[in-house]
Amino acid sequence: MQLDEFFVTGEPLIYGGMVSIALVTIAILFILTYFKKWGWLWREWLTTVDHKKIGVMYILSALAMLFRGGVDAMMMRVQLAFPNMNFLNAQHYDEIFTTHGTVMIIFMAMPFLIGLMNIIVPLQIGARDFAFPYLNALSFWSFLFGAMLFNISFVIGGSPDAGWTSYTPLAGAAMSPGPGQNFYLMGLQLSGIGTLATGINLMVTILKMRAPKMKMFQMPIFTWSTLITSFIIVFAFPILTVALALMTLDRIFGAQFFTLTGEGMPMMWANLFWMWGHPEVYIVILPAFGIFSEVICTFARKQLFGYKAMVWAIILIAGLSFLVWVHHFFTMGAGAFVNSVFSISTMLIAVPTGVKIFNWLGTLYKSKIKNTVAMMWALAFIPSFVIGGVTGVMLGMASADYQFHNTYFLVAHFHYVLIAGTVFACFSGLVFWYPKMFGHKLNERIGKWSFWFFVIGFHVCFFPQYFVGLDGMPRRVFTIIPEWMPLNIISTIGAFGMGAGFAIFVFCILYSYRYSEREKSGDSWGDGRTLEWATPTPVPFYNFATLPEIDSQDAYVKLKEEGRTTFEEDKLEPIHMPNNTGQPIIMMGFLFFASFGLVFEWMWMAIAFLIAGLIMMVVRSFDYDEGYHVEVDEIKRIERSARGL
Amino acid sequence: MKSMKQLMKKGLALAPLSLVLLLSGCELAVLDPKGPVAQTQYDLIMYSIIFMLFIVVVVFGAFAFMVIRYRENRPGRKESDYDPHMHGNNLIEIVWTVIPFVIVIALSIPTVDSLFELEKPPEAAAGEEQKEPLVIYATTADWKWFFSYPEENIETVNYLHIPTDRPIEFKLSSADAMTALWIPRLGGQKYNMAGMENTLYLQADEEGVYDGRNSNFNGEGFTKQTFEVYAESEEDYNSWVEETQSSAPELSQEEYDELLKPGLTVEAEYSSTHLEFVDHGTNEGRDYAIERHYDLYGDLMHLYSDQDAEDFMDEENDDDHESSVE
Numbered sequence: 001m002q003l004d005e006f007f008v009t010g011e012p013l014i015y016g017g018m019v020s021i022a023l024v025t026i027a028i029l030f031i032l033t034y035f036k037k038w039g040w041l042w043r044e045w046l047t048t049v050d051h052k053k054i055g056v057m058y059i060l061s062a063l064a065m066l067f068r069g070g071v072d073a074m075m076m077r078v079q080l081a082f083p084n085m086n087f088l089n090a091q092h093y094d095e096i097f098t099t100h101g102t103v104m105i106i107f108m109a110m111p112f113l114i115g116l117m118n119i120i121v122p123l124q125i126g127a128r129d130f131a132f133p134y135l136n137a138l139s140f141w142s143f144l145f146g147a148m149l150f151n152i153s154f155v156i157g158g159s160p161d162a163g164w165t166s167y168t169p170l171a172g173a174a175m176s177p178g179p180g181q182n183f184y185l186m187g188l189q190l191s192g193i194g195t196l197a198t199g200i201n202l203m204v205t206i207l208k209m210r211a212p213k214m215k216m217f218q219m220p221i222f223t224w225s226t227l228i229t230s231f232i233i234v235f236a237f238p239i240l241t242v243a244l245a246l247m248t249l250d251r252i253f254g255a256q257f258f259t260l261t262g263e264g265m266p267m268m269w270a271n272l273f274w275m276w277g278h279p280e281v282y283i284v285i286l287p288a289f290g291i292f293s294e295v296i297c298t299f300a301r302k303q304l305f306g307y308k309a310m311v312w313a314i315i316l317i318a319g320l321s322f323l324v325w326v327h328h329f330f331t332m333g334a335g336a337f338v339n340s341v342f343s344i345s346t347m348l349i350a351v352p353t354g355v356k357i358f359n360w361l362g363t364l365y366k367s368k369i370k371n372t373v374a375m376m377w378a379l380a381f382i383p384s385f386v387i388g389g390v391t392g393v394m395l396g397m398a399s400a401d402y403q404f405h406n407t408y409f410l411v412a413h414f415h416y417v418l419i420a421g422t423v424f425a426c427f428s429g430l431v432f433w434y435p436k437m438f439g440h441k442l443n444e445r446i447g448k449w450s451f452w453f454f455v456i457g458f459h460v461c462f463f464p465q466y467f468v469g470l471d472g473m474p475r476r477v478f479t480i481i482p483e484w485m486p487l488n489i490i491s492t493i494g495a496f497g498m499g500a501g502f503a504i505f506v507f508c509i510l511y512s513y514r515y516s517e518r519e520k521s522g523d524s525w526g527d528g529r530t531l532e533w534a535t536p537t538p539v540p541f542y543n544f545a546t547l548p549e550i551d552s553q554d555a556y557v558k559l560k561e562e563g564r565t566t567f568e569e570d571k572l573e574p575i576h577m578p579n580n581t582g583q584p585i586i587m588m589g590f591l592f593f594a595s596f597g598l599v600f601e602w603m604w605m606a607i608a609f610l611i612a613g614l615i616m617m618v619v620r621s622f623d624y625d626e627g628y629h630v631e632v633d634e635i636k637r638i639e640r641s642a643r644g645l
Numbered sequence: 646m647k648s649m650k651q652l653m654k655k656g657l658a659l660a661p662l663s664l665v666l667l668l669s670g671c672e673l674a675v676l677d678p679k680g681p682v683a684q685t686q687y688d689l690i691m692y693s694i695i696f697m698l699f700i701v702v703v704v705f706g707a708f709a710f711m712v713i714r715y716r717e718n719r720p721g722r723k724e725s726d727y728d729p730h731m732h733g734n735n736l737i738e739i740v741w742t743v744i745p746f747v748i749v750i751a752l753s754i755p756t757v758d759s760l761f762e763l764e765k766p767p768e769a770a771a772g773e774e775q776k777e778p779l780v781i782y783a784t785t786a787d788w789k790w791f792f793s794y795p796e797e798n799i800e801t802v803n804y805l806h807i808p809t810d811r812p813i814e815f816k817l818s819s820a821d822a823m824t825a826l827w828i829p830r831l832g833g834q835k836y837n838m839a840g841m842e843n844t845l846y847l848q849a850d851e852e853g854v855y856d857g858r859n860s861n862f863n864g865e866g867f868t869k870q871t872f873e874v875y876a877e878s879e880e881d882y883n884s885w886v887e888e889t890q891s892s893a894p895e896l897s898q899e900e901y902d903e904l905l906k907p908g909l910t911v912e913a914e915y916s917s918t919h920l921e922f923v924d925h926g927t928n929e930g931r932d933y934a935i936e937r938h939y940d941l942y943g944d945l946m947h948l949y950s951d952q953d954a955e956d957f958m959d960e961e962n963d964d965d966h967e968s969s970v971e
Contacts, residue, residue, distance in 0.1 A: 083950040090865045090948040163862050169839070170822040170863055174935050175787075177943040260839050261932040266823065267838065300715070306733040331825060332836050333817075333843035336760040343756050347749045354745040355738070357704060362737070364711035366728040371716065379712060386704045390697035397752060399759040400689045402833020403675045406825060406860040472674035472829040476862040479950030483672075 008158050011092065013075075018155050047580040049133035050541055051118050054140045056437060058115025059430065061144055065108040066502070068151065072100035074499055077461075081492035083479040093478035094161040095180070099154065101164030106188060107147040109284040109418065112426045114143075114198055117226045117287060120433055121202060123532035123539065124220045126211025126547050126555075126566075131204040133578045134620075139194035139201065141588035146191025149595055153183035157599065160184035163476065165277070166247075168258035168269040173251045179599045182251060186595035189244045190588075192237055199233030202226055211531065214550035217311070220530040221297075221304060224311050225290030228318045229283050235322070236279035243272035252601055267332065274325035282321040285417065286314055288425030289356060292378045295432050296363050297554075298527050299375035305362030306355075307553060313352035313359075320349045330398040331405050339398040346396035353389060357382060372525070373447035377428035380455045381420055388416025391466065406476075409469030415462045427454075427505070435524035439538045440516035442508050450504035457497020464490045520644065529554040534566045536642035542630055545639045546571045567639045574629040581625070587616035674829035679855065679876075680848040681767035682832030685759050692755060696748055763832075766812035767848045778814035778846065781805065782918070784925055785837050785859055786820035786934055787907035787942070788866025793918035799889045800896055802904070802913040803954075806875045808882035809849045817843040818926030820905055820934035821942075822863035828874055830855045840931030849876035865946055866909050869953065890916050898922045905934045907941050909954035 008014050032038055045053060075096055079088045088096065118136070122129060130136045153159045157179035162171035171181050206227045210219070219227075247269065249255035256262030258269045297304050304310060326334060326342040360382060369375065391413040395404050404410055435441045464487040473484045480488055519537040528534075534556045535543055545567045552558050559565065590613040597605030639645075678684040713719070715726060769775045782793040783805075792805040807813050817826055819837040826845060827834035835845040837859075849855070859870040877885070896915035901922060904910060923930040946957060 079950075086949045086951065089950075090868060091945055094862075094865065094867075161864075167823055167862075169935075174939055175822055175864065175942040260821070260935050263928075301727075302729050303732050305731065306738050309733065309738055329836070331834050332838075336757075336764045339760050340757040343760070344749075344753050347752060350749060351742065351745045354700075355742050358707075358741040359738075361704070361707050361711055362733070364708075364715055366726060366731060367711075367715045368727050369712065369716045379708075382708055383705055386701060390700055393749075393752065394690065394693050394697065397689060397693060397756040399756055399763055399833070400686055400693065402763070402835070403683075403686050403690070403829065405834060406827075406862075467673060470673040470675045472827075472856065474827075474858065474860040477868040479868055 006156060008155055013092075014155060021155065042582070043580065046585050047137075047582045049129070049137045049578050049580060051122050051129050051133065051136060052437070052539060052541075054136055055115045055118030055120075057140060058111045058118060058143070059437075061147065062108050062112035062115060062426075063506075065103050065111070065147060069100050069103040069108055070499060070502060072096045072103070074495055076100065077492040077495040079478060080480060081489045088478060090478045091161065094163075094476070095154070095159035097476055098160050098163050098166075098184075099150075102150065102160070102184065102188070103147075104418075105164065105280070105284070106191060107143075107150065109422045109426075110195060111143055111147075112430075113229075113284060113287040113422070114195070116291065116426070116429045116433065117198075117202060117229075119437055120429075120532055121223050121226050122205060122209070123436070123535060123543060124223045124530050125206060125209065125214060126531050126544055126550070127205060127209040128543050128575065129578065130201050131209055132201050134581060134584065135197050135201050137581070137584040138588065139198040141585045142194030142197070142591070143191045145588045145592035145595075146187050146189070146194070149190060149592060149599070150183055150187030153180060153187075157183065165273055166269075167273075168247065168250075168266040169260045169264075171247070171269075172259050172266075173254075174259065174261070179601075182248075182599040182601075185244050185248045185251070186599050189241065189248070190591060190595050192241055192244070193591075195233060196237040196241070199230040199237065203230040203234065206230070210550075211544075211547045211555070212549045214555070217308065218550055218553050218555070220553075220555075221293040221307065221310055222287070222290035222530075225286045225293075225314055228314045229286045232279045232283050232286070232318050232321065236276045236283070239272055240276035240280075243269065243276065246272075248598070252598060270329050270332070271325070274328045275322075278325045278328065279318075279321045281414075281418070282318060284422045286318065288381075288421045289314065291425040291429040291432070292360065292381055293363075294530065295374050295378040295428050296360055298432070298525060298529055299370045299372055299378075300364055300367035301370070301527055302363055302367040303554060304359070305365070306359040309355055310359055313355045316352040317349060320345060320352075324349065327396055327398070327401070330401045343396055343398040347393055350389065350393050350396075357386060357389075370527070372431075373442070373444055373451055374428045374432035376448065376451050377424045377431065380451070381424045381428070384420035384424070384455070384459070385417060387463075388413055388420055392417060404469065406474050407469035408465040408473045408475060411475045412462045412465035412469060415465075419458055419462070424455075427451075432525075433532070435519045436522075436532055436535075436537060436539065438513075440512060440518050441524060442512045443516060446504060446508040446511055450501045450508055452501075453504060454498050454501025457494045457499075457501055459494070460497060461491050461494025464488075464494075522643075523556075523560075529557050531555050531566075534559055536567075536639065538642070540635075540638050540642060542575045542577055542635070545575075545635050565643075567643060569636065572632045572635055574631055575635065576627055576629055578627040579625050583616060583620055583623070587613055587620070590616060674856070677830055678832075679830040679851045679853065680832060681850065682763060682847050683830055685762060686833055689755055689759055693752055696752060700748070763846065766814065766846045769810075773810075776811045778812040779808065780814045780816065781807075782816045782818070782920060782924075782926075783826050783837065784818050784820060784919070785824040785826075785863075785870070786905045787822065787864060788859070788870040789904070789910050790857075790859070790870070790872045791904075791919060792872075793920050794886070795918060795920055797886045797890065798917055799886060799893065800915045800918040801889075802910060803872045804875065804912050805872065806877060806882055806885045807849060808879045809852055809876050811879070812846055812848045815845040815847065816926060817845055818924070818930075820925045821907075823861055824859040824863050824870070825861035826857065827860040828855050828857035831857075831874070831876075834860050836861060839925055839934075840928055842926030849874070852876050852878060864907075864942075865948055866907070868950075869909055869948070889914050892916075902937055906938050907944070908946065909948075909957050911954045911958065 079093055160180040160183055162176050166184055169175060206223060246257040250257050250259060256264040258264050258266050293304055324342055324346045327346045330339050395401050395413055431442050468484050468487040522536045523533040548564055590609045594606050594609035678687045766778045784791040790803050793800045817835055817837040819839045824837045825834040831847045831849055835843050853876055855874040857872045857874050893914040893916045895917040896919055901919045923933045
């Protein structure tokens with residue numbers, strides 16, 4: 001292979017990308033070396049097994065991916081507002097919408113939520129870490145290396161260009177030759193390992209490691225939504241793993257699972273993809289529901305309305321999410337009966353979702369609403385999501401869907417649910433739990449500016465898309481007819497509003513890092529209801545010095561009433577903690593290079609690094625590291641200083 | 646203040662939604678049906694929008710009420726406005742579970758009804774005789790459309806003529822990637838796939854020229870894979886058929902294979918159909934194009950938005966029907 005085939009050439013935008021990647025890398029290396037931070041980076045972050053630090057790394061990576069996916073989005077919006085400027089050609093546009101979709105779902109939404117789960121769920125249930133801390137570190141590195149593999153595609157080898165759904169036969173070896181589509185397959189496969197492992201890890205953690213006597217129906221609602229999400233992950237992700245593996249066999253090893261030649265079944269990919277893909281959208285929306293519930297309860301200063309109904313609604317939504325995948329291709333011609341069944345199952349999801357909306361409204365009834373930034377994100381979610389929801393029901397009506405399918409009506413719908421649901425929740429949750437993570441709040445005034453820019457920009461961007469879709473504008477076109485121009489220009493203005501909102505948010509983080517008051521109490525908002533607020537801030541690495549017995553929902557409300565804390569000196573015992581380890585990053589680093597070899601079909605490289613990865617697994621199997629104990633005296637010292645005693 | 650702002654924002658969001666009703670019947674393609682299939686779908690969409698507006702109004706109203714009335718610093722808040730221990734109410738929870746359920750039933754019945762209806766040719770208006778559907782094989786290849794009229798023994802590329810007031814039975818298939826035939830003003834879309842045949846019934850009631858396209862992404866030329874539908878009276882249609890039969894050249898297999906190469910091509914017409922050599926909708930025909938042009942699919946056209954099929958036609962070649970992308 002020639003060097004000019006290895007690097008992507010001929011696009012000024014991509015040369016710009018290469019230069020900025022090189023500059024940022026050099027700057028980071030320089031800063032780390034100049035300030036002698038390599039040891040610190042290795043000891044404190046790269047080898048950590050602490051769920052809180054891993055969560056922070058997840059969130060930082062997700063913010064970076066949000067930036068990347070956002071830049072993709074802006075480039076598409078510029079092209080559609082000024083199609084005759086020839087800003088992008090068809091091929092470049094195809095690559096950009098493919099990476100935008102993949103990055104936002106796989107490398108932004110999920111890691112952001114998993115990051116919040118990582119930090120918050122053990123704290124909410126009174127656990128000292130995940131059930132399998134080593135595995136948790138492994139999961140993070142698998143995600144990060146998968147994301148890196150996918151992201152380097154635009155400068156090395158070329159980006160995938162068959163859409164984030166990668167329908168066969170288009171995405172097969174015949175019609176999409178070259179490494180681009182392999183980046184998609186291997187990037188998702190590598191990060192999928194981590195997602196599946198996290199699902200198992202969270203499931204075991206929640207089922208087995210709750211504080212003494214905490215019953216299932218006393219768990220905080222975010223923990224509940226995380227538990228159900230873990231079940232969806234464990235049932236759905238193996239389908240993706242298998243589908244990706246089959247397509248990899250097709251593309252790299254000449255198998256014929258999804259090909260037109262050799263009696264392959266291209267339609268099977270669409271089925272497998274959406275059997276994972278539909279549950280996947282609930283993987284990113286259910287935790288969001290959990291976050292909104294927590295934020296709304298806290299700042300409405302009120303118990304959740306209909307807690308049990310909320311839990312059962314989540315369970316029902318999760319179950320139904322596996323029974324609706326065909327609605328993504330009603331137009332495939334499965335016949336009236338099949339489409340009728342899936343139409344009805346799809347619309348049925350609206351019932352438990354509606355119940356949740358009404359329960360949030362019920363929570364607001366007779367409440368005392370405090371208008372914080374976190375609460376504003378949560379409140380903005382309700383009306384915005386309802387618009388996405390009702391248009392979702394319209395899309396669920398199969399015979400009408402024949403007209404909506406593949407249009408901007410659909411694009412508007414899924415952005416209305418994914419942004420108003422997942423992205424608002426990420427912002428809301430991050431602002432809400434920020435003091436617990438970093439020891440200081442985000443500036444509220446700047447936060448409100450970023451909120452208004454983002455939310456208004458969001459509606460300006462996506463609301464017109466419903467109409468341009470009804471006017472017959474299909475998704476994934478790189479140029480438009482004059483009739484669609486006005487609405488597209490409005491849409492682009494909105495997109496830049498969202499971009500400004502995000503920029504202000506990042507500024508807010510930097511500003512607050514410098515100027516915000518450091519937290520003195522663990523209950524930053526003064527209205528905390530669940531156990532994470534019972535810990536001091538910053539949270540000690542072992543989380544809880546002593547574990548209180550739980551006998552109600554909103555455990556911390558009860559503790560506050562009774563004047564108890566998670567530091568009861570007479571009950572202290574040594575705490576068993578795991579050691580840091582460099583194995584996860586090394587093992588996943590090897591698998592990264594093995595995947596890279598497969599992308600370019602350099603078998604020697606793939607095999608060599610796969611063997612190296614297997615050796616790391618053997619090493620792990622003979623690893624007798626039992627961890628260490630934190631002694632009572634040290635716990636006392638840490639807790640006293642953290643609590644200002 | 647903040648909640649007032651929020652309320653205003655919701656109000657603004659609501660206003661355009663009601664525009665749907667105002668706009669209906671004028672410009673938006675999907676809401677401007679020109680045939681019975683599109684009309685059925687239009688009716689269903691309008692029926693559903695009424696329910697959706699009802700839901701939006703109820704939720705937005707309740708939301709605005711809660712956010713305004715129960716904010717902490719509202720002047721005139723009373724002690725009784727705060728009840729932190731309220732945890733639920735069975736009666737009201739049952740009510741707001743049952744109502745959405747009833748709405749789902751109300752939406753399901755016409756949906757299922759129309760799904761079965763759309764599988765059959767549209768029925769003639771009362772008092773008129775039911776006409777036999779006109780069969781047209783609509784086949785896609787990267788990135789063009791072939792319309793074959795087997796009974797008339799003619800074939801067109803990137804445009805088609807249909808008679809009004811007669812059901813059209815499209816037989817959909819693809820030579821390569823999955824695509825979809827969509828003519829918004831005549832009705833919803835269905836996929837074209839290699840190795841299988843989908844049937845889509847459409848019909849035009851009004852004469853006119855309608856935009857049609859491939860609406861399912863299939864690679865670089867996707868955006869430009871459009872066609873025009875000329876819906877005309879029976880007499881006009883018949884004379885067009887006769888003229889095509891007599892004046893258009895026959896389609897040879899070599900020329901067809903050439904046309905199948907990935908690329909853009911201009912409109913054309915022939916007095917025979919490609920169905921004589923291959924039907925891509927059958928299992929035998931599924932890999933016909935891939936077998937012949939396997940190595941060409943990776944080539945790029947470097948297509949920009951102001952370019953059309955003409956920009957890719959080979960100038961030195963006199964044959965107008967040849968795709969230039971090699």
